[in-house]
Amino acid sequence: MAAAAAEQQQQGFRPLDEASLVAYIKATPALAARLGGRLDALTIKEVGDGNLNFVYIVLSDAGSLVIKQALPYIRLVGDSWPMSRERAYFEASALQKHRALCPDHVPEVYHFDRAMSLIGMRYIEPPHIILRKGLVAGVEYPLLAEHMADYMAKTLFFTSLLYNSTTDHKKGVAQYCDNVEMSRLTEQVVFSDPYRVAKYNRCTSPFLDNDAAAVREDAELKLEIAELKSMFIERAQAFLHGDLHTSSIMVTPDSTQVIDPEFAFYGPMGYDIGAFLGNLILAYFSQDGHADQANDRKAYKKWILKTIEDSWNFLSNYGINTKMGMGKHTCPLYTTAFVELWNKHKDGNGEAYLPPIYNSSELLRLAQKKYMTSLFHDSLGFGSAKMIRRIVGIAHVEDFESIEDASKRASCERRALNCAKAILKGRRQFESIGQVIVHVQSFDRD
Amino acid sequence: MAAAAAEQQQQGFRPLDEASLVAYIKATPALAARLGGRLDALTIKEVGDGNLNFVYIVLSDAGSLVIKQALPYIRLVGDSWPMSRERAYFEASALQKHRALCPDHVPEVYHFDRAMSLIGMRYIEPPHIILRKGLVAGVEYPLLAEHMADYMAKTLFFTSLLYNSTTDHKKGVAQYCDNVEMSRLTEQVVFSDPYRVAKYNRCTSPFLDNDAAAVREDAELKLEIAELKSMFIERAQAFLHGDLHTSSIMVTPDSTQVIDPEFAFYGPMGYDIGAFLGNLILAYFSQDGHADQANDRKAYKKWILKTIEDSWNFLSNYGINTKMGMGKHTCPLYTTAFVELWNKHKDGNGEAYLPPIYNSSELLRLAQKKYMTSLFHDSLGFGSAKMIRRIVGIAHVEDFESIEDASKRASCERRALNCAKAILKGRRQFESIGQVIVHVQSFDRD
Numbered sequence: 001m002a003a004a005a006a007e008q009q010q011q012g013f014r015p016l017d018e019a020s021l022v023a024y025i026k027a028t029p030a031l032a033a034r035l036g037g038r039l040d041a042l043t044i045k046e047v048g049d050g051n052l053n054f055v056y057i058v059l060s061d062a063g064s065l066v067i068k069q070a071l072p073y074i075r076l077v078g079d080s081w082p083m084s085r086e087r088a089y090f091e092a093s094a095l096q097k098h099r100a101l102c103p104d105h106v107p108e109v110y111h112f113d114r115a116m117s118l119i120g121m122r123y124i125e126p127p128h129i130i131l132r133k134g135l136v137a138g139v140e141y142p143l144l145a146e147h148m149a150d151y152m153a154k155t156l157f158f159t160s161l162l163y164n165s166t167t168d169h170k171k172g173v174a175q176y177c178d179n180v181e182m183s184r185l186t187e188q189v190v191f192s193d194p195y196r197v198a199k200y201n202r203c204t205s206p207f208l209d210n211d212a213a214a215v216r217e218d219a220e221l222k223l224e225i226a227e228l229k230s231m232f233i234e235r236a237q238a239f240l241h242g243d244l245h246t247s248s249i250m251v252t253p254d255s256t257q258v259i260d261p262e263f264a265f266y267g268p269m270g271y272d273i274g275a276f277l278g279n280l281i282l283a284y285f286s287q288d289g290h291a292d293q294a295n296d297r298k299a300y301k302k303w304i305l306k307t308i309e310d311s312w313n314f315l316s317n318y319g320i321n322t323k324m325g326m327g328k329h330t331c332p333l334y335t336t337a338f339v340e341l342w343n344k345h346k347d348g349n350g351e352a353y354l355p356p357i358y359n360s361s362e363l364l365r366l367a368q369k370k371y372m373t374s375l376f377h378d379s380l381g382f383g384s385a386k387m388i389r390r391i392v393g394i395a396h397v398e399d400f401e402s403i404e405d406a407s408k409r410a411s412c413e414r415r416a417l418n419c420a421k422a423i424l425k426g427r428r429q430f431e432s433i434g435q436v437i438v439h440v441q442s443f444d445r446d
Numbered sequence: 447m448a449a450a451a452a453e454q455q456q457q458g459f460r461p462l463d464e465a466s467l468v469a470y471i472k473a474t475p476a477l478a479a480r481l482g483g484r485l486d487a488l489t490i491k492e493v494g495d496g497n498l499n500f501v502y503i504v505l506s507d508a509g510s511l512v513i514k515q516a517l518p519y520i521r522l523v524g525d526s527w528p529m530s531r532e533r534a535y536f537e538a539s540a541l542q543k544h545r546a547l548c549p550d551h552v553p554e555v556y557h558f559d560r561a562m563s564l565i566g567m568r569y570i571e572p573p574h575i576i577l578r579k580g581l582v583a584g585v586e587y588p589l590l591a592e593h594m595a596d597y598m599a600k601t602l603f604f605t606s607l608l609y610n611s612t613t614d615h616k617k618g619v620a621q622y623c624d625n626v627e628m629s630r631l632t633e634q635v636v637f638s639d640p641y642r643v644a645k646y647n648r649c650t651s652p653f654l655d656n657d658a659a660a661v662r663e664d665a666e667l668k669l670e671i672a673e674l675k676s677m678f679i680e681r682a683q684a685f686l687h688g689d690l691h692t693s694s695i696m697v698t699p700d701s702t703q704v705i706d707p708e709f710a711f712y713g714p715m716g717y718d719i720g721a722f723l724g725n726l727i728l729a730y731f732s733q734d735g736h737a738d739q740a741n742d743r744k745a746y747k748k749w750i751l752k753t754i755e756d757s758w759n760f761l762s763n764y765g766i767n768t769k770m771g772m773g774k775h776t777c778p779l780y781t782t783a784f785v786e787l788w789n790k791h792k793d794g795n796g797e798a799y800l801p802p803i804y805n806s807s808e809l810l811r812l813a814q815k816k817y818m819t820s821l822f823h824d825s826l827g828f829g830s831a832k833m834i835r836r837i838v839g840i841a842h843v844e845d846f847e848s849i850e851d852a853s854k855r856a857s858c859e860r861r862a863l864n865c866a867k868a869i870l871k872g873r874r875q876f877e878s879i880g881q882v883i884v885h886v887q888s889f890d891r892d
Contacts, residue, residue: 166633166679167626174623177616184612187797196802219809223816230798233612235680351633352676356642363665370669 012115036062270378278383458561482508653856716824724829
């Protein structure tokens, strides 16, 4: 059915360039209106710095928007790696679903054209920048942890069986099973290629050649990654963003906007949480490569660790009073943490924990503790896997890539890699994010 | 889409009685042919002793068949509990899929009429009887363990990511998400109702009233059941029968036929394995209620335990040389155990354990051990849950129900219940099925 639909839509597809893009906008009232109808002197910039798509910023003197178009292959690799354009449909629908749950942190979709694999959406204007670039530049975002905890808590809780009926849940699962090409890509680049010799793998050579080989020969690591890979494909726990790293987030000190959910699918919650936390840990380990006489980045590294710790604590609403880790943190009253949502909606349609069964506050608390502990360990596992693949797999991160001195870069990467391997193997021993922070710091030396 | 299709088909539906059944068969060549065209003196018997459907045996002097028709409610409860007739579609397709994988133990479907929710299939002729009735009668089935291990190994392995590509797997998952009404019924009667006060719950009263109340107040048990319930809904590990208890199996000493997969869905493998093993354990605990001067059932109880042990060992291909448990067991050469299938097909399309990653026989062996251990614990968990629900939930089993002396019945049931509770809570401590057998025996006294 999906294949037939995709084939039908083949006919209506043509890749746009700047000229044909203008014609398209003129012919599309929903887009023209966003530019105030002032279509004669548009400024158009192609800014797709990601791995997959073309992205145009379109400005008039009365408005702005972004046009994103998926091509039938992976841009990073070229047309040798075909990839269904239907990912644009999943991205658009995910933006719409997640925006309905968390409008503060998800941009608006103005227009979607399935045949053209084209999304017209809000231009997330300057001074917003990609979070990863801010992390490389050493910019602090005081609200980042709170915003991302809010985004993750809402998108994950409200799309899980804690909130939805089994019937609604299975409907969603069935719909996003069709985004399997994207899930397969993740399987390959996150859970498979780093653990075998693969065409597109690379690392900071020759410095990390032995480290990459060691990953491929680490039996314990490979047993753990198999478990995570199975969970990734089999466990439909919530509707995930699917690629929640620090380049999928745009920020200012006041605003946090999550973009690019084209990998959206029903999967284990820890995969989203881990992607975010793991990429912050990568940012942490990259800082020594960006330190100079003007800024030793020591204070910034503390801020990153605090952001990691706060993100989990705000999200989970546990460990707030813990004495471990970086210090004391209080959870702002307006934070909508996961467990708060659970308590608030415990008498709703969610079928996982029925009130007549989990019928005392003590029992519900125990159930929540068990659930969150399991989610914590999943998040650590997936986060570590995401770190490893960025060091020895196909797609690397600007955090490290922008360190020009290869020896210095390799040294930063090696610490991150060793840290990730240890977390992945030992994740079930961690009882709080504070312990993880201590662990991360212990790898921050040669 | 499914709802629309179902509605369209509403028009073509009419419940059959014996007279209209004959007319239906006469008008359906695929059925008429199975009766050798001898349609003028048919013998028809309604034998639906299950909870859900009408089942007719149809005999001519030249052939036979069974007609099974789903009604839009649960037969056991009546029309106060509506239930989609689409379950007949899922049953027919599951029979066809599982028969393709394991023709020795799955009957042939001759005809399926989706509008009528009607399956025409092989009449599983005498001396086949429902296994549960054989267990009540004390009949040994020397090939049962081997046959069921074969059935479970093949249906589970070949529908998992150990054998299939992620793309094919997700297609199947999406298709059977639509059988959600049946999954919801299971959720309710297996994972919810036994742990709360519920309209249809019953137990051997007054003897077990306190035991049933204790189940509802057992916090540890309720935390464990929540985990299993989530796994049941979220984890699409393989294409399951979905209701694999001893009344879904017809047997002679030489033949084992698995029927009634109307609950089929993609779920955790341990749910099928547990259903079978758990119902054998129920049969074990019921035997004292059937003992009399002619037969103390002691030898039969040993046979049941051996069947439980063999079933898991033949299935898993582990522990064959174990010294624990009931004695020595050798795995027949022609048994197609799960791990043998895995080894045989390790270079196929399965995406879970790619050969370039699991690239030594030692590493693959470790991966298999980890996988099978996890499957073992899942099976014990689900098996226990299935035992508990048969004692304090809505649907009870003939094993116990046929013990007329209520006090004696309650005593048998209590031992089974206590055994199940202990297994459910402590399942991760068991390292072999032999240990489970010892554990089961330890509950076999007042």
